[in-house]
Amino acid sequence: MRTLDFAPLLRSSIGFENLNRLVDFATRGEGDAFPPYNIEKLGDGAYRISMAVAGFAQDELDLTVQDNMLIVVGRAGEAESEKREFIHRGIAKRAFERRFQLADTIKVTGAGYDKGLLNIELVREVPEHKKPRRIAIGGAEPAAQTIEAVPQAA
Numbered sequence: 001m002r003t004l005d006f007a008p009l010l011r012s013s014i015g016f017e018n019l020n021r022l023v024d025f026a027t028r029g030e031g032d033a034f035p036p037y038n039i040e041k042l043g044d045g046a047y048r049i050s051m052a053v054a055g056f057a058q059d060e061l062d063l064t065v066q067d068n069m070l071i072v073v074g075r076a077g078e079a080e081s082e083k084r085e086f087i088h089r090g091i092a093k094r095a096f097e098r099r100f101q102l103a104d105t106i107k108v109t110g111a112g113y114d115k116g117l118l119n120i121e122l123v124r125e126v127p128e129h130k131k132p133r134r135i136a137i138g139g140a141e142p143a144a145q146t147i148e149a150v151p152q153a154a
Contacts, residue, residue: 035053035096037049037098045126051118053117058113063111071097071100072096074096107122109121
């Protein structure tokens, strides 16, 4: 009997699992594999998305957060590649757009570019009114006073 592993389908949802996203990824196919990326959990409520964007300069990359969607766009500089003649081109440098669905509590805190990796820092910020809180239980005093009847001799 085969077992289905849905973990690869959920890897770009951060902070929650969403059935609609699962169906969307399952129907999308393999055309969404560039650029490769990792999602790391760094600690309690801290995450990092690392994208392999070798060949892209910082000014060719654009990060936008809109309506709980992190959008990473890479624009390939065509003018530079037209000047060069390749005998073999094994390093892909093509324009891309990668989207990550973020939970309401996940916020993007920063991004850095180092050695061909774009690192996007995320943190989970739960508002005070959504955090669990303990409710104290008061003493067990009766709500109303009870009157006991005294039996009388007849």
